[in-house]
Amino acid sequence: MDPDTPDSATNILVLLADNLFGQVPLLIGLITLLGLVLQGKPVEDVVGGALRAAVGVVILFIGVEVFTGGLEGFQAVLADAVGAAPPAADRSLGDFLDSHGGTIALVLALAFLVHVSLVRLFTAARYLYLTGHLMFWISTVVVAALVTAAPGADRLTVVLCGAGGVAAYWTAQPLWMRPLMRRVMPDDRFGFAHTSSLVCLLTGWAGRALGRLGARSTERLVLPSRLSFFKDVNVSTALVVSVLILGAVAAADPGTVAERVAETDPGLSPWVWALLVGLRFAGGIAILLFGVRMFLAEIVPAFKGLTDRLIPGTRPALDAPTVFPAAPTAVMLGFIAATAVFLLLLGLFSAAGWFTLIPPMIMLFFVGGSAAVFGNAVAGWPGAVLGGALTGIALAAGQALTWGLLAGTAPELATLADPDWYAIAWLIAGARTLLGGAAIWAVPITALGTTVAVLLALGRRERRTSGERAPAAKGEQN
Template identity: 30%
Template sequence: MPAINWIIANVLTQAGIVIALIAMLGLLLQRKGAGEVIIGTFKTLLGFYVLSAGSAVIVTSLTYFGTLFQAAFHVKGVVPSIEAVNGYATNQLGLGGQIALAFLGIFIVNILLARFTRWKYIFLTGQALLWMSTMTVVFGHSAGLRGIWLIVAASIVGGFFCVAMPAVAQPIVRRITGNDAIALGHFCTIGYMVEAGIAWLVRKRNVEEQPSVEDIKLPRAMEFLQDTYMSLAVIMVPLYLITAAFAGPTAGSKDAGGLNYMMFAFLQSIQFVVGVYVLMAGVRLLLGEIVPAFRGISMKLVPNSKPALDCPVLFPYSPNAVIVGFITTTIGTIIAMFTLPAIGFAVVVPGMLSNFFAGGTAGIFGNKVGGRRGAIIGGIVHGLFISLLPALLVTTFQSLGFPSMSATDVDTITGALIFAYIVGPIMRAI
């Protein structure tokens, strides 16, 4: 057990190392020379951590913005956080060992399903696997499963999601990327398909190609907005400044280090744009190495398999849709924050990280299926949906002894609901 825990904690949960090792394996299976293997492995590792560096900058900026938003509009309620759920389950419930073993089991089931079924997807988003193992173990435990049966059940359910979710999304991912080289490995896929379904309903009929947000024609004086980062800055800078103005100097000056709170908000908005720029550079570097390297695994170990990668790999294909998706999902979560309590649910405070990463990806799906209408209307519905599922779990979490909290990532919530509403009743009947 200590050795397995060490490997999981120091290797398997480090997504960059896992992806680099898989790239190395792919290159070795293709009998590449030592120099090509070293370069390909290192560039894959470098690309992932450039992407991660961009994500970290975005996370820091959005964490500040989330705090500012709550202070500005006096919002209190449940802030969904899968990280908090993992910490509580590990430290207070003593489920850390089971979560670690389920993490490993999920990856093994994923490989077996990819090898012996038609779903040829290898899920490579390490932190997402950790969140899935957390949710399935916690709710499997609450359903009455213990010991090896808990680990086996969590592994099977999690491994199924690892191949099923990329498979469900792949027809649209193929249209987004223009090829079949990569898949989407992000446990918010059900939400993406909800937006795609709404986009299909509201799309323009009898047109061969939907009008895309990427094709918006601007007046000559506004052509600078066709640059992705300029258009992002034009949206994010006012958003941060207006929120800071509502929050006031007391809340806005927190962590500002003596800087004027409005200036600090401005700099944080610029940091957000910088983070997106770095993230995009990392995506391009990662894809340039992982796709050719993965060919070896596809040919030798799991024939015709595809790497299922984290959601930012899709951002360069439709950057305007990412912005639209972020904004419309945020609008949807704000609407949900006020409407869900009226029908008996807890107040779910918008999570800006989910709104950006999940909302941005959903925006790409909505735009591809239903064009501008799909991205806008579908995005608002997506925001409502990703608020509803965490609200459904609040009471269940409280019955398990958790403080006022819930989870993010709708696929992991769905996995938890399988245990809560299917496995649990069966166990109680037995």
């Protein structure tokens, strides 16, 4: 029987996964609406706030579409320029989604219910994971890894085991990012929910040594007067990306470049196309940042209604672009450093005959930018460069190591991946090596058990700290 043959018991969960969790503007708009209603706001504030939040997310996605459309063309030209071509594979991501799409939707929906339950039961959990598109991709990676580790497992087993592992990740990931987020957002208004978190953590840890240098933040760099235009992030973004694309056009096969140019306007010169891609990239980032500010202005105060009534003490955990306004120059510096290091490793891997890397420009931007923001908060501009460099290393090594692991399911997940994807896939593969067939059940049991133990420990520490503060405060009053 087809593993994704629907039945009446699962249709509702698939419907929710496809039409709510998979539609981030609707999800954010509904959460904002509910929060404002619970606060007793007048109807004009409820309707206006919910729509502004939803429109803000739509604007954010429009910005992403604007610059990623250019990045995809750039990625193809750059891959041709450096002679990169994806290795052959018997299976594809499309095949995997066709055969296991329903299972992925069930994992997502059930995992969210478990995640909400954990956040409701344990006050130390703090954050509700709301990055909708990554909720889908993490569920996809986990299902692919479980199917690889236990190819004979039935659908119910995959759904239950996958949901347990995914829910544990959504609950724990914003928590392990909290100390770094407090460096970027001291008021702790929202958490960080993005699968770049492990590289961000590594950047924060490694950046402590650089922090002793006392370097300036990227946003406070002093530049010569003739270079002062670089302080405008829109100008510096357009200039740097245009130069990168012009270099790729010069080195790539004219036929490949012409094919990409024809997708935009067959009459364009390749050089004009490159300049337009650079300008679109800068424009897309500006749109993205505007959308981020717009929806944050609504969802953060509205979320208080949920925290007071339904999930006390909880904050939203949101996508990576929400931290970009804190250090937009660091974002661009991280992207450049990540791209440079990745291309260097591409040449090294190719020369050594190890693996043909594919430049994942969108991941290099989002992961490199995120790591750079946190690196900048810890160590100034050297930390931002470090975050980008570590991103290039992580994505290159992860791509080379993980393609073969997922070759029988969806190998493209290795080239589309963020660092946390690689870690999850290899943890499940490691469990298979250690435990054999029992690995599929060991994943949710270990993940959920560890998460609950950590939440209990954090809760005890918070209660002890609160108890110590109370007598001190009373003494001060006396």
